[in-house]
Amino acid sequence: MAGGYTITTEGAIATFAHVLEAPDMKEGGMIAVDYEGNVSPITAVLAHDSRMDAAIVQVDQTLTPLPLNDAVQPGDDAFYFSNPLDQRGYFSRGMVNRFYWDSVNRGKDDANLKALRRLRLNVSTPWAPGSSGSPVLDAQGNAIGHVTVIQAMGKQPIHKNDPDTKVTLAELNITLHSAIPARRVRALVQSMKPSLVGIVPAPQQA
Numbered sequence: 637m638a639g640g641y642t643i644t645t646e647g648a649i650a651t652f653a654h655v656l657e658a659p660d661m662k663e664g665g666m667i668a669v670d671y672e673g674n675v676s677p678i679t680a681v682l683a684h685d686s687r688m689d690a691a692i693v694q695v696d697q698t699l700t701p702l703p704l705n706d707a708v709q710p711g712d713d714a715f716y717f718s719n720p721l722d723q724r725g726y727f728s729r730g731m732v733n734r735f736y737w738d739s740v741n742r743g744k745d746d747a748n749l750k751a752l753r754r755l756r757l758n759v760s761t762p763w764a765p766g767s768s769g770s771p772v773l774d775a776q777g778n779a780i781g782h783v784t785v786i787q788a789m790g791k792q793p794i795h796k797n798d799p800d801t802k803v804t805l806a807e808l809n810i811t812l813h814s815a816i817p818a819r820r821v822r823a824l825v826q827s828m829k830p831s832l833v834g835i836v837p838a839p840q841q842a
Contacts, residue, residue: 639718639770640668641779642699643692643821647676649699650821651769652784653684653691668695671725683828687753689784690816690824702771705778706819708732714780715773720764730761732780735817752823757781757815772815781815788812 640651649668656666666678680694708714712732720726735757742751759772763783771779789810 637719637766638768639783640693641771641782642701643704643779643825644701645698647695647697647699648682648701649693649695650771650779650782651691651693652782652816653686653689655769656681656684656691656693657686666693668693683824685753685824688749688816688820688824690782690821692821692825692828702773702777702779704818704822705774705776705780706817706822708774708780710734713775714759714761715775716759716761716763716767716770716783717773718763718767718770718783720767722766723764726763728761728763730759730813733758733760733812747823749823749827752820755817755820756784757817758812759815761813763813779818779821781817782821783813784816785814786811787814 638651638655640649640655642648643650668676668678670676676695676697678693679696681691682694683690683692685691710732714730714732715728716730717725717727735755737751737754738756739754742754745751746755757772757780761772763770763786765786767783770783772781772783774780789812
């Protein structure tokens with residue numbers, strides 16, 4: 637299972653790309669389940685980009701979309717609600733840590749799709765496996781991105797035997813929570829032929 641979030645009233649749902657890549661599945665179909673337990677079949681894959689780690693799928697329902705907000709800055713609130721490790725209804729709060737490019741080879745135009753495949757977002761909001769594709773939200777409930785990767789940085793503790801006691805020497809570790817920014821999702825939508833219509837912009841903040 638993976639998370640997702642509606643981006644149009646016509647039933648377009650954004651999620652992460654790898655949910656569509658199930659190498660062990662020989663037969664079956666994709667479904668979407670909301671938090672009330674309502675099941676809907678996925679009727680189409682509207683867009684898929686493995687490098688961007690984003691996909692847009694379709695259900696034949698009228699839904700309430702989450703506006704996309706790509707105007708957040710480091711220090712802004714970031715919220716998360718999903719089912720990590722099958723723990724239903726887990727809610728957490730953190731903040732935007734940074735936007736960063738995972739490669740310098742992105743070209744000169746940071747706004748095109750090729751460059752935006754390299755753009756990522758770190759937040760301090762904790763999540764765990766089973767969260768991928770779930771939206772990361774701002775304080776107004778707009779989607780600022782979706783969950784993609786957890787990266788543990790640093791070295792394992794080193795144990796040294798002491799005549800009196802065991803002393804632990806440890807490097808300072810950090811766990812990075814990486815998300816696909818809303819800017820990338822918007823760019824994927826705009827690249828579609830024909831373009832998906834009805835995507836909801838986030839309201840401008842004063």
